[in-house]
Amino acid sequence: MPTSGSLSFAATEPSLASTPGRLAALEQELRQARAEAAQARQHLTALTGNLNEGMILVGANHQVVLINDQAGQLFNLPQPASQWVGRSLIELIARARECMADPAAYDAENTQAMTCDAGKGLLRLADGRLLERDVRAVQLGTEAGWLLSYRDLTAQHRALAQLDAQRTFYETLLDEVPVEIVVLDEQRHYLYANPQAVPDPAHRAWLLGRTLEEYCQRFGFPMELAQQRDRMFELAKVSTEPVFWDDCTPTADGPVYHQRHFTLLSGAAPGQPYMLGCGLDVTARVQAEERSQRSELARREHQEFMQHMLNTGPNPVYVRDADGALIFGNQAQLQLEEEARQLPASEAVRLRKKCEAAKQAAVNAQVLTTNEEVQAEEACTLPTGEQRWFYSVKRPLVRPDGAVQVLSVSTDITALKAAKLAAEEAVQARENFLAIMSHEIRTPMSGVLGMAALLAKTALSTQQQEFVRSIRSSGTHLLGVLNDVLDVSKIQAGKLALERTMFHLHEAVQQAVAPLALEAQDKGLGFVIEPFTSPDEPWVLSDPFRLNQVLLNLLSNAIKFTTSGRICLRSYLVADTEAELHVRFEVEDSGVGIEADALGRIFESFTQAHADTSRRYGGTGLGLSISRALVTQLGGELAVTSTLGKGSTFSFSLPLTRTTAPPPTPLLATDSGLLADCxxxxxxxxxxxxxxxxxxxxxxxxxxxxxxxxxxxxxxxxxxxxxxxxxxxxxxxxxxxxxxxxxxxxxxxxxxxxxxxxxxxxxxxxxxxxxxxxxxxxxxxxxxxxxxxxxxxxxxxRRPAAPALTPLYNLSHLRQEARGNRAFVAGMVQSFLKHTPPNLERLRAAAAAHDWATVAELVHHIKPNLITLNIAGALAPVHTLEKAPVQLPAPDAPLRQTAVAQLLAAVEATLRELPAELAKQQAAK
Structure with missing residues (x-):
């Protein structure tokens, strides 16, 4: 349908429209207009296609008029974006809605944006991007439209977030740093002050935008501080380096000293941060310097005094670094080193000195490695061959630069060492004497008692039987005295070893003390045994011989010193756990009693309550001393209460390891025929x-x-x-x-x-x-x-014949201790496999260094395990190595090296075999 405009044009100019020349002109203009329109569209496409923003132009009917590819990329639309032209905006919005982190919020923003003339908003996409949307109303000819533009702000937003985080970090850092920091502008107004500069928050808030002069006026500080700081400010403005100065601020608590500096900020401009000021509180340092200056003379005098003391004292003192170089040595140490530098008299002395130096270096290295104090005995051989001994205390000394050195203070113990060696020789001589005496007494006594036993089996008269009993009684008494002396010797030497045997507590005690019941009856005394009662049989692991020895001593004394009344042995169950029984034993008598002043010395060796006790009652005065030592070693303490004329009570408590009853074993007669024809x-x-x-x-x-x-x-x-x-x-x-x-x-x-x-x-x-x-x-x-x-x-x-090759080990003793508990046996084997190899390496290293003292310590440490596993070939070298030589170099060093090799070979062979044994134990479970 022709428009009103076209009708008017046709009516007014009919001649032009009908003129062929004019028509051609119009067609030419139309073509030109179309070309210009096409060119305009190209320009528009080029313009929109090269924008950094996504563009969508929407007409009044909410149809897409224009959309560039950037908009399609932002919302993951199919390309090219031009395919959306002419389609509904609602369809496009629905497609874009799928990309949104919050679709409901997106719908609300769209409704608001399309009902207003213009508006900006932020869109958060599900993939984390952030878009800025700008909606503007535009005129499309005679119709209204909208221009929607989208800009990706993700990178900008992240950069701003990083800047904010960085600013927050630096502000926090400046607030916490223990230095006063301020920032001023070109007119010296404060733009920033951290809490160290102005601790009071209210004062700090007030200061911003003001000068130091105003601060001093308000809070009463001297104006000289502001004037000095102004001068430093001017110097810093024209200096290429920071300007430093010191100032003093008077306070109610005394003057406060600061070391300050100004630094001109790079790129400073008017109205911007211009000058950085820093201040460090050096009050403590200044005061320390003042004190140091005041006490310099006293310090020098003290230093000279200490040097004089160190040089006057006879104890060598030195400090060595990690390389062993001497850093400090007092006069005694320097003199000792001067003597040591002289040429030794013989090769043996040189070898001994080399071993000593190696051991000293090893101890120093231990101090540096562990950073702990080490105490050691060190020998120093002089060129003459004389050997001096020192007790040295070595500690780590940390120097100001962080280096760790060794401080050593030594005490000459040569005389003490000689006395110790003499005492050890005396102890050894005593042991040798006791061993000889034991042999010399036991050998004939064995013959006497043996013959008496054989004689007792023959047909004898009543008087002859009495003679035999007297012989056996006297011999047994003599052996008892000898055993007492040997026990005291072993107790004093610390060599009294306890057995760990399984036994029934009540039966063992009753069997042991049964002979004393007859002795008490012969004296007309009552003899009572009152064992504790328990639901379980009291099978325990301990040393029944030593326990019974204590009870026999106490009961024998009770019978000896009691003329009428009774003797009572009681036991009480103090505590009962799954692992242990805690049992208290009491021996009570109604005898002569003990005077109060004698109770304190009654347990001393060779001591009795009265001087004539031995003459009247017999005995050596060793029984109670031995009993107390045995009770202590068993884990208890022997005590006594007594009233003169009314009797005494000896008591002690022991922890006894609980165990289970062993399987019954048949009694072995002494004439069973098992030995016939052997x-x-x-x-x-x-x-x-x-x-x-x-x-x-x-x-x-x-x-x-x-x-x-x-x-x-x-x-x-x-x-x-x-x-x-x-x-x-x-x-x-x-x-x-x-x-x-x-x-x-x-x-x-x-x-x-x-x-x-x-x-x-x-x-x-x-x-x-x-x-x-x-x-x-x-x-x-x-x-x-x-x-x-x-x-x-x-x-x-009864043992089976031994094979040609001796077994490497034997677990029978360990199994006996475990009482059928395979887990215990396996645990012991695993522990041996785990802990033994490191000890062997240390043993090998110590032997290579000829450090026989360390070898002795290591061998003594592993000896119980070697005995438990009964490792063949190990006990003989252990005996050679477990005692350190008394002099260095050891005269028997080759023998010791051979023993080390034998011990290592035996144990390492066992270590190779034990994993198979362990597997066998685990398979048997």
Whole structure:
């Protein structure tokens, strides 16, 4: 339909419209207009396509008139974006809505934007982007429209957020830094002050925008501070370096000193931060300097005094660095080093000095490594060969630069060391004397008691039987005195070792004290035993021999000092747990009692309440001393209460490890026929003891060959095969140990494994362990009971024949301790596998350094484990190594190196075999 405009045009100019030339002109204009329109559209497309913003032009009918590709990319629309032209804006909004983080908020913003003339808003997309939307109303010809523009502000927003975080960080940092910091503008107005500069928040808020002059006027500070700071400000304006100065601020608590500086900020401009000011409170330093200056003379005098003291004292003092260089040494140390620098007299002295230096360096290195104090005994050999000993205390000394050095203070203990060695030699001499006396007494006593026992089996008259009982009683008493003396010696030397045996508490006590009940009855005394009652059988692990020894001592004393009344032994269950029984024992008598002033010394060795006690009642005065020491070692404390004329009560409590009852074992008679036709070699130099042993063996049906010395014994062992050997230790010509060593090297493996029972008069357990390490299978102390000898022989002959190769280890002792608890055995094996290798490495290193003291400590540390696992070949080298040499270099160093090699080989071989043993234990569960 023609418009009103076209009708008017046709009516007024009909001639033009009908003119061919005019029509051509109009067509030309139309083409030109279309070309201009196309060019305009190209320009518009180029313009919108190169914008950094997304553009959407919407007509009055809410149809898209124009959209650039940037808008399509912002909302992940299919490309090209021009395909949306002519489509509904609602459809486009729905598509864009899928990209929004909050679609509901987007809907609300769209409604508001399209109902207003213009508006800006932020759109958050689901992928984290942030868009700024600008909606403007535009005129499209005669119709209204809208222009929607979108700009991606994500990077800008993130940059602003980072700037805000950075600004917050620096503000926090400036607020917390322990330095006064201010920022001023060009007119010296404060733009910033941290809390260190102005602690009061109200004062700090007031200061911003004001000058220091105003601050001083308001809070009463001297104006000279502001004037000085103005001068420094002007200097800093023209200086390329910071300007430093010191000032003093008077306060109610005294003057406060500051070290301050101004720094002109780079790029400073009027109205902007211009000058940075910093101030450090140096009041403490200034005061310290003033004090230092006032006390400089006193410090010098004190230093000279200390130097004089260090040089005057006889104790060497030095400081060494980590490389061992001497940093400081007093006069005694310098003199010692001067003497040490002289040429040694011999190669042996040079070697000894080298070992000493190596050990000292190792101790210093330990101080530096652990950063802890170390105390050590150090030797210093002079060129003359004289050896001086020092007790040194070494501590880490931290220097101002952080370096750690060693401060050593030594005390000359040469005289003390000599006294100690003399005392040790005296102790050793005493032990040797006691061992000799034990042997010399026990050997004939063994013959006396043995013959008396054999004599008692013969047909005797009543008077003769009485004579035999007297002989046996006197011999037993003499052995008791000897055992008391040996026990005291072992207690004083710290060598009294306790057994750990399973036993029934009540039965063991009652069996032990039963003979004393007869003794009490002979004196007309009542004898009462009152054991505690419990629902479970009291099977425990401890040392029944030592426990009974204490009870026998106490009961014997009670019977000895009681003439009428009764003796009572009571036990109480104090505490009962799954692991332990805590039992209290009391021995009460109605005897003569003890005076109050004698109670304090009653437990001392060789001490009795009265001087005539030994004459009237007998005894050595050792029983109570030994009993107290035994109770202490068992884990208790022996106490006594007494009233003179009314009796005494001795009491003690012990922790006893709970265990389960063992399986019943048949009693072994001394004439069971188990030893019949067994061939034995009896090697004994004492003819009486040889006769006693021979008669015992013959009555059990054994075939006996005798040897009166070591060479004869070895000759018989070479010529004949024996089922068992009874070996005396001390024999002329060749000791029993030497004979046994030769036997173990016999080419016939069966002969080499012949059981050997040592018959020893030595009562020291340490040496008896050495017998086992030397290859003997068991030992029996003289004098022995017939039953003991029989049981030992049967136990050794019942063992299966030893294979050609000796087992590396034996867990039978460990299993016996565990009482069938496989988990306990496995745990012990695992612990050995874990902790032994590091100890072996330390042992190897110490031996390489000839540090035999450390070797002795390590060997002593691992010895219990070696005994528990019964590692073959380990006990003999342990005996060689567990005592440190008394002089360096050790004269037996080659022997010690050989022993270390043997010990390492034996234990390392066991370590290789134990994992299979552990697997076997775990598989048996």
């Amino acid at each position: 061939r034995a070699l009896l090697a004994e130099d004492n003819p009486v003891n040889r006769t006693v042993a021979r008669l015992h063996l013959l009555q059990w049906g054994m075939l006996v060959d005798e040897a009166e010395d070591g060479p004869t014994a070895w000759h018989l062992l070479e010529q004949h095969a024996y089922d068992i050997v009874l070996m005396d230790i001390q024999m002329p010509g060749m000791s029993g140990l030497d004979v046994t060593r030769h036997l173990r090297q016999h080419p016939d493996p069966v002969r080499a494994a012949t059981p050997v029972l040592a018959l020893t008069a030595n009562a020291f357990r340490q040496e008896n362990e050495q017998y086992l390490a030397a290859g003997l299978d068991d030992y029996l102390a003289k004098p022995f009971a017939e039953e003991q000898l029989y049981a030992k022989l049967v136990a050794l002959l």
